[in-house]
Amino acid sequence: MSDSKIYPVKANIAQTTHLDNEQYLAMYQASVSDPETFWAEQGRKFVDWMKPFTKVKNTSFDPGHVSIKWFEDGQLNISANCIDRHLATRGDEVAIIWEGDDPNQDSKLTFKQLHQAVCRFANALKAQGVKKGDVVCLYMPMVPEAAIAMLACTRIGAVHSIVFGGFSPEALAGRIIDSNSQFVITSDEGLRGGRAVPLKANVDEALANPEVDCVKSVIVLKRTGGDIDWVDGRDFWWDELTAVASDDCAPEPMNAEDPLFILYTSGSTGKPKGVLHTTGGYLVYAAMTFKYVFDYQDGDVYWCTADVGWITGHSYLVYGPLANGATTLLFEGVPNYPDASRMSQVCDKHQVSILYTAPTAIRALMAQGDAAVAGTKRTSLRIMGSVGEPINPEAWEWYYRTIGDERCPIVDTWWQTETGGILITPLPGATELKPGSATRPFFGVQPALVDNLGNELEGATSGNLIIRDSWPGQMRSVYGDHERFEQTYFSTFPGVYTTGDGARRDEDGYFWITGRVDDVLNVSGHRMGTAEIESALVAHPKISEAAVVGVPHEIKGQGIYAYVTLNAGEEADAALHKEVKAWVRKEIGPIATPDILHWADALPKTRSGKIMRRILRKIATNETDSLGDTSTLADPSVVDRLIAEKSSLE
Ligand code: WT7
Numbered sequence: 001m002s003d004s005k006i007y008p009v010k011a012n013i014a015q016t017t018h019l020d021n022e023q024y025l026a027m028y029q030a031s032v033s034d035p036e037t038f039w040a041e042q043g044r045k046f047v048d049w050m051k052p053f054t055k056v057k058n059t060s061f062d063p064g065h066v067s068i069k070w071f072e073d074g075q076l077n078i079s080a081n082c083i084d085r086h087l088a089t090r091g092d093e094v095a096i097i098w099e100g101d102d103p104n105q106d107s108k109l110t111f112k113q114l115h116q117a118v119c120r121f122a123n124a125l126k127a128q129g130v131k132k133g134d135v136v137c138l139y140m141p142m143v144p145e146a147a148i149a150m151l152a153c154t155r156i157g158a159v160h161s162i163v164f165g166g167f168s169p170e171a172l173a174g175r176i177i178d179s180n181s182q183f184v185i186t187s188d189e190g191l192r193g194g195r196a197v198p199l200k201a202n203v204d205e206a207l208a209n210p211e212v213d214c215v216k217s218v219i220v221l222k223r224t225g226g227d228i229d230w231v232d233g234r235d236f237w238w239d240e241l242t243a244v245a246s247d248d249c250a251p252e253p254m255n256a257e258d259p260l261f262i263l264y265t266s267g268s269t270g271k272p273k274g275v276l277h278t279t280g281g282y283l284v285y286a287a288m289t290f291k292y293v294f295d296y297q298d299g300d301v302y303w304c305t306a307d308v309g310w311i312t313g314h315s316y317l318v319y320g321p322l323a324n325g326a327t328t329l330l331f332e333g334v335p336n337y338p339d340a341s342r343m344s345q346v347c348d349k350h351q352v353s354i355l356y357t358a359p360t361a362i363r364a365l366m367a368q369g370d371a372a373v374a375g376t377k378r379t380s381l382r383i384m385g386s387v388g389e390p391i392n393p394e395a396w397e398w399y400y401r402t403i404g405d406e407r408c409p410i411v412d413t414w415w416q417t418e419t420g421g422i423l424i425t426p427l428p429g430a431t432e433l434k435p436g437s438a439t440r441p442f443f444g445v446q447p448a449l450v451d452n453l454g455n456e457l458e459g460a461t462s463g464n465l466i467i468r469d470s471w472p473g474q475m476r477s478v479y480g481d482h483e484r485f486e487q488t489y490f491s492t493f494p495g496v497y498t499t500g501d502g503a504r505r506d507e508d509g510y511f512w513i514t515g516r517v518d519d520v521l522n523v524s525g526h527r528m529g530t531a532e533i534e535s536a537l538v539a540h541p542k543i544s545e546a547a548v549v550g551v552p553h554e555i556k557g558q559g560i561y562a563y564v565t566l567n568a569g570e571e572a573d574a575a576l577h578k579e580v581k582a583w584v585r586k587e588i589g590p591i592a593t594p595d596i597l598h599w600a601d602a603l604p605k606t607r608s609g610k611i612m613r614r615i616l617r618k619i620a621t622n623e624t625d626s627l628g629d630t631s632t633l634a635d636p637s638v639v640d641r642l643i644a645e646k647s648s649l650e
Helices: 021-033 035-046 078-090 111-127 144-156 169-179 199-208 238-243 280-293 311-323 342-349 359-366 393-403 482-490 530-538 574-587 613-620 637-649
Strands: 057-060 067-070 094-099 106-110 135-139 159-162 183-187 190-192 195-197 217-221 235-237 259-265 273-278 301-304 327-331 354-357 383-387 410-413 447-450 461-467 497-505 511-516 520-523 526-529 543-553 557-566 596-599
Touching: 021 035, 035 057, 035 280, 067 280, 078 111, 078 144, 078 280, 078 311, 094 111, 094 144, 106 111, 111 144, 111 238, 135 144, 135 169, 135 199, 144 159, 144 259, 144 311, 144 327, 169 199, 169 259, 169 273, 169 574, 183 199, 199 217, 217 238, 235 238, 259 311, 273 280, 280 311, 301 311, 311 327, 342 354, 359 393, 359 557, 383 393, 393 410, 447 497, 461 511, 482 497, 511 520, 520 530, 520 543, 520 557, 526 530, 530 543, 530 557, 530 574, 543 613, 574 596, 596 637, 613 637
Parallel strands: 094 327, 135 159, 135 183, 159 259, 183 217, 217 235, 301 327, 301 354, 354 383, 383 410, 557 596
Antiparallel strands: 057 067, 094 106, 190 195, 259 273, 447 461, 461 497, 497 511, 520 526, 543 557
């Protein structure tokens, strides 16, 4: 389809960028025809090595032998790359700008100050007994100490596992158990949109779970001063530990393939997986993509609105920017608090030149119209990014016109927790833009489309998006379960990396991501497995069965539609409706709260008992004329009952 409007590269942008289109094409060609040479050069350029690598790429996607190693004999330290190496040249420049939830609160940390804070906290961790290789769980609000804690872990070789502060005590407990974390770092409370989030109370509740027996100590940052419970001998104040810690902490030499962090993400089945990233390749990839995708230049102020609890917060709030010596803005609040103009206000206040946010935030602001930019200029903005889900062309156009005043290219970046960094994206100055398309692959990335049998599809077509060969930022394993890693990503289509996304490629070779092809939902850019929500639902004592599907949602992208069957004798009333929603919030977190609860008399099943989601999806979206074949259902009359129940919902 040559359906889309094309936004040519603007001359004024091209002048400031690293590359034009010809250079992109030449460099891309070089990156895929000789990855060894290409990545050796980038590896040396973007990272300072304590011991230089001599090997570059050692990767195999072969079934049963999946193994991914990059720069494997090199040694480096992440915190030294993000801080120490900038001290001589830009020690007094700002590394982190913090903007509080309350617009009257902000602060700045220079690279020197960041260095001191990280060294102190690293020594505090050592004093608590944290050793190289130990897993440290972070459950933090968006304050500079979140980044300080991450960097302190990397300084001493500890592996961080960040759990998003919006997850429930139950979800936190599950992640602590799976990663066997002995240490938890949290805060008394967080602050978002004017509301306090009881982080420490949630940690207390998680640790009260008898299955959590690994945690030795909890380090608590005082953020709000709110009332909290205290367990003597287990709980320690951040400030008291750092007050007695030295500023001197030599960075630990780490092997390129030593674990860097674990980050849990949802799949189509089972419990969330601990995505494992390692040190060298991850940093090279995060640093390089940051530089090229956002065209980072000295003097830029960069703002990524993602929370540190997501991969975007790891790669493009902390590690990518700081590795480049960039100034990164860390925002505690939400884009529409105290009012719809907050995001624009923050851009003006801190003279943000690069803004990276999510379609769900853009749509929420778009719904407010001009209020989103009221009283602001946004003239500092130069480049704008989008991430997390497909951006609909309307939202793209609004972002481009209203926030960016038709001046700033939009980089629609496609990637995943698993990929560590951006894989498909425009480059400002090089790529013509089409609203809604993530456009072309980054250097070294070889995307392809295959049919359901794995046959590669050529030309302009749609299919399953796979990646043919490894790139340095790729996840290395599922923590503690390498078999699950192979099973999830390398078994559907042997020999390639399966993304789980569907995509269309147009005649210009541009990719248009169409969304997940598996049972994974994307709600406001948050990834959730339908199986996870279903298992939370059926854990409720009155529920016998549940099936969850995604439905289009104007702001969130996808909403959660839950079919729930109650135990015999239970009454489906308003009180239970409320109770079930609250239950899911408690089990997983507010982001997993169903938008629609459909009390179903029965669910459509095959004779072998498998729930037919295809039918449930159609009923949820009122596409009942195209239900498809229902003859394999054990009881086809179930469908009519569901349709009748649906109409009584509306
Ligand atoms: C899934 C990954 C990557 C960091 C945030 C999400 C969807 C992500 C885009 C985009 C279309 C996108 C995909 C992907 N997705 N970015 N620019 N266009 N879809 O990371 O939680 O691991 O989710 O988000 O479906 O598979 P994640």
